[in-house]
Amino acid sequence: MTQSPAPLPPPERRRHLREAASLTQDQVAERMDVTRETVRAWESGRTTPRGRRREAYAKLLASLTKADMVTNTQEAAPPPQVTVCLTKKPDPSRADSAPDTTPVAAPLPSPATATTTETTPLTPAQAFDALYAFCAPALVRQAYLLCGRRELARESVERAFQLAWQRWPEVAVDRDPAGWVRATAYECALSPWHRFRPRYRHPEPPPADASDRALLDVLLALPAPYRRTLLLYDGVGLDLPETAAETEASTPAAANRLLHARAAVAARLPELASPAALHRRLAEVASAERLRAAEPTTVRVGSEHRARFWTRAAIAFTVAIIGATALTVRTAPTRYEPAVPPGETVQGVPPRAAPGTLSDAELNLRAKLRSDIQHGPQRLIPLPE
Template sequence: MTNSHANPLPSPSEDRRSGANVSLTRDQAVDETGTPLTPAQAFDALYAFCAPALVRQAYLLTGRHERARESVEQAFQLAWQRWPEVAHDRDPAGWMRATVYECALSPWHRFRRRGDTPDPPSDPADRALQSALLLIPPSYRRTLVLYDGVGLDLPETAAETEASTPAAANRLMHAREALAARLPELADPAELHRRLVRLASTERLGAGEPAGVRTTGERRTRFWTRSAIAFTATIIGATTLTLRTAPTHYLAPVSPGHAVHGLPVQGMLGPLPPEALKLRAELRKEAAGGPERLAPGVR
């Protein structure tokens, strides 16, 4: 959280933005002795600078302690995976803030277990403010926290929320109107800023150690890399097996057989009766002694 501003749409303030950015490029990421920092040291410095405030801001967005910490750790794990990009960004702190907000307001949280309920503060006034905040649409809530909580000016808020300046101003006005309708004392922007800072500061929200965040991120990256390799190998094996066992030409299906009706039944051969045997003997005798046409001979 930064200093309060009383004007509804203030102009950029130098003192408000002083110290807000951290440059961690190779040329400027140095320690007190002038020695360039290693990537791990630069990451730890960025984490120590940003994580405590980002946990409090994520709590304003979600109203949940555990989700706020998870969002910050997830964002920094992603930053460690993409560290060259983050280290050379003109505003690494802004990059981290935008990523934390995306993680905190991700629509995938709606599929979490039912026990994921808000963690209300002990003060009744803070509980009322938190309830009113959580009733605002996420895009309006994000704009309100950036402008009235963090203290960004309107163009910066619009850029960070990936919206036009008029759209950001419209979201801000609707968010303020929604809060003022439930808590009339928050119609004053200065009072709203003070209450947001108090709500974020009263809860004891600690961030994890940077080394643990880096280790968890590396372990998760290795897991997904190995899973991707195993999945790819499985697909290749299944494809190879299919190519080796699949038919290489078309085989016409064999029609099923069926019975043929209407044909005469073929008689069964058996022993000849005496009359038939006598007739057969006479025919053979006559054929042997008859005309040549009946018994042709070799010439």
């Protein structure tokens, strides 16, 4: 008989159990012998562990569930009474007055009250700033490895977060907001339209270190889909299905791109044939440039300005179309006017003679006409029959 897989709690419950045990994603990843991105995918529900990792993850969550139940039981118990000695200040008018140390029982604040105070809901701006502070620095370095331009990398990340702020209700409820912003930033960095911009026609200064410069040259020589797949898998640490989903390709296609990209890097740089060495070198090259992202407030303000600009442009364009339509309706004819027909050839008209020497008959006719004009026209007189 086939053994049924170990049951797992819902993705939201997995994250709650980890946070209740004060464990980070890195600590869980170290216990499970996986990457932090894999743990994040398990908690977001995008992927599910299989085989031995599923059994180990189920045991870990079961232990965290027991610890959480014990914690909830302790929190449900009545708050303990703590005896506090309150010293009463002596009355200076009485000589025999002494400090009063009457014990008073005062309850400690309940854990539920403290939790409610600490987990105050964040405003949209605060949640956006937290996401930006968590993702922006790493995204700028990743975008630099994709496009090889420092200013374009910063601009791509800022543009991605501006779009995220404009669609924040959609991004805030996404299973992986960081993945949404990362995919948008990658699309902006790899856009082919940047080559037509004057500021990006000339190459930027390469890295100072020769090994960093060689690795960046190899990456930029790869096709854009291969470069993106290599960065997501060996740089960011995503699984192959997640990499395929983010690059909008099938899993076999993503694996094929990854193998070809690794082979191209190993052919130029044999010391980076190992995936671990390639991962380390990608992190070193990205961190060596010390790229900085803009402040989150600046990004939010820029997003709002851009949204207002395009809204006003759309309104102006609509008004122009309405005005042109109204002018056309006002000046258009109200009745049908047939077009002028083309000319037709009239038969029976002798062709006009070309200028030249007059014949004898024409000379006699001209002389007669001139003489008649000189003496005047003849008077017609009726003659009897």
